[in-house]
Amino acid sequence: MKKINLTKSEEETYFIKGRSIPKGCKYCLKGSKAVLFLNGICQKPDHCSWYCPISEERRDKDITFADEIEIITKEELLKEIKMINAQGMSITGGEPLSEINFEKTLDYIKYVKLNKGRKFHIHLYTNGIDFNENKADKLSMAGLDEIRFHPAKEHWVNIEKALNKKMKVGAELPVIPEKEEIETLEKLIIYLNTIGADFINLNEFEYCFPNSQALKERGFQLKNGSIASVINSQETGLDLIRKIGAKVSIKMHLCSIRAKDYYQLKNRYIRRAKNIKLPYEVITEEGLLVFGQIEGDKKELDKFYKNLLFNLKIQNKFISYDEKNIKIPFYISIKGQVLSILEKYQLKGFIVETTPFRLSKYQQITEKTPIELFKEEYGFNGN
Numbered sequence: 001m002k003k004i005n006l007t008k009s010e011e012e013t014y015f016i017k018g019r020s021i022p023k024g025c026k027y028c029l030k031g032s033k034a035v036l037f038l039n040g041i042c043q044k045p046d047h048c049s050w051y052c053p054i055s056e057e058r059r060d061k062d063i064t065f066a067d068e069i070e071i072i073t074k075e076e077l078l079k080e081i082k083m084i085n086a087q088g089m090s091i092t093g094g095e096p097l098s099e100i101n102f103e104k105t106l107d108y109i110k111y112v113k114l115n116k117g118r119k120f121h122i123h124l125y126t127n128g129i130d131f132n133e134n135k136a137d138k139l140s141m142a143g144l145d146e147i148r149f150h151p152a153k154e155h156w157v158n159i160e161k162a163l164n165k166k167m168k169v170g171a172e173l174p175v176i177p178e179k180e181e182i183e184t185l186e187k188l189i190i191y192l193n194t195i196g197a198d199f200i201n202l203n204e205f206e207y208c209f210p211n212s213q214a215l216k217e218r219g220f221q222l223k224n225g226s227i228a229s230v231i232n233s234q235e236t237g238l239d240l241i242r243k244i245g246a247k248v249s250i251k252m253h254l255c256s257i258r259a260k261d262y263y264q265l266k267n268r269y270i271r272r273a274k275n276i277k278l279p280y281e282v283i284t285e286e287g288l289l290v291f292g293q294i295e296g297d298k299k300e301l302d303k304f305y306k307n308l309l310f311n312l313k314i315q316n317k318f319i320s321y322d323e324k325n326i327k328i329p330f331y332i333s334i335k336g337q338v339l340s341i342l343e344k345y346q347l348k349g350f351i352v353e354t355t356p357f358r359l360s361k362y363q364q365i366t367e368k369t370p371i372e373l374f375k376e377e378y379g380f381n382g383n
Contacts, residue, residue, distance in 0.1 A: 004245035006238065011263035014238060014254040016245050021253040022170060022199045024090065024123035024146045029259065031267025032087040033121075034080055037065040038105060042095040045127050047152040051174070051211045054094075059210070067268065068362055074111045081116065084271040088121030088145075097126045097135060106142050113143035121145050125172065131158040140165040148172040148201065153184060160195050170199035174206065175237035175254070177220075182236060186244055193248035202240070202254045205233035229257045273356035279317045280329050288353050288366060292333025294326040296347035301326055307341050327352075333371055334380050342371075350374075 005017040011029045015021050027033040040058040042049075052059070064071050066080035081089065089112060096105040109122055123146035124139075131149075139147065139162075146168040149159050162169045171192055173185065189200050207215055207222050207230050215230070223229040237254045245252055269287025281289040294304060305321050308314040308328065320327040330351050332338060342349050349371040357363040369377070 004242050006241065009259075011259045012256045013259045014241070014256075016241065016252050019249075019251045021251060022123075022146060022168065022201065023121055024088065024148075025201065025253060025255070027086075027088040027121055028090070028264055029267070030087075031264055031269070031271050032085065033268075034077070034084060034086040034089045035065075035067050036077060036089055036091045036108060038091060038093045038096045038101055038108070039064055040094045041098065041100060042093060043098060043127070043129055045129060045152055048127065048150060050214045051176075051205075053206050053208045053210055055210055068357070074108065077108070077112070078115055081112070083275055084268055085275070086120075086271075088123070091122065091124035093125075095127055095129070096124050097128075098130050102130070102135060106138055109139070109142040109144055118143065123148060123168075125150060127151060128155040128158040131155075131161060133161045136162045136165050140167055146170070153188075156188065156191055159192070159197060163196060168198045170197050170201065170250070172201035172203065174203045175233045175240070176205055177230065177232040177236040182240060186240065189240075189244055189248060189250070189252070193250050197250060199251035199253065202237045202252070203260075204237065204255065204257045205230035206257060206260075226257065228261060269356050276356055276358060278320070280320055280327050282330060283356075284353065287356060289356055290330050290351065290353045292328045292330045292371065293350045293352045293368075294328070294333070294342065294347050295324075295350070296345065298323065300345035300347055304341060304345055304347055312337060330374075334375050339371065 006014050007017045008014055009029065013021070013029065024033065037058065040054055040061045040063070066077045067084070069076070069080055071077055071080070091105060091108065093101065095101060105124065112120060112122065122144055124144065125148050128149045128151035144167050147162050149171045150173055151158065151171070159169065159171065171188060175185070192200055205220070206228050207220065208228055221231045223231045234254070234256055241252050241254060266286050270283065273283045273287050273289055277283060277289065281291045284290055294301065301321070305319070305326055308319055309316065314328065314332060318329055318332070333349055333351065339349070351369045351371060351374040352365060353367040355362070355364045355366060
């Protein structure tokens, strides 16, 4: 039997050498896919509802998100697409193709394709329960590029209805490290290959707050050193690809938790940060924004502000003064001259790191470190 050679991507995903990965995954890993969470309404099928990772804030709720941003209009979706310079969009939920959601899904696809063009790549996720050939035709005509099924065995046959509709067809499921689950997954892969589907995406099984109790009750445990990876899921997935890869010709791609929770998010943050960065902010390798923040008595802040402008000759565009605090580039705030002035006026200085959002509803302070401690931790001499 021909040996299968696995390739590991920079983002810590795995695929069979020579077969590449689905186009939608390529964009996701670059952070260039906007995620449209249609809503949290779903039929709650038995095969996947027990490990559903959707939060209580979204589950069963008729609220829509573009990435982390709650939206009401399609124009707001377009704004988010522009904000991250997206090359594509994924549609998830809930269940985008349920009877209650289908027309809304079509509307979004048509609107985005009209405004972003045919080359803008759109894929969606479905459990396949309500899928039929009529829906397949409508999705294809609307411009859907790729459809990913997460079906129970009794709905595998519905996957065939998406074939030959000018869109890529595949499945995406977690690798649940149990004998029966892996046997079923192996049969699904053989089936997909037999009907002429394009790919199978295997996801490392995710352990998160919404599903933690259910996973505990079934004996699943967290991998040592991880906050979301189930023990043996990734290893089992790689073994499955090695075992069955030579028997099939479809693309087989294993996506790790780190790829999803770190690389995809980091790369999307970097794209967003570049579009919203202010002159006093610096973008970190994780796509976060860093700046110096000076706090204290209003009268002393006024004096410090004048010192920055007239004595230190800092350009006004590098200073933000909102009467509560002063923000300046972190590399200026750690200089010896600045620290001496802070001490003179009894002001407090911090290096602040935030997520790349402007609205306080979404922006989070990830770190706020006193300047002297920051210098010590990162080895800056401040001169």
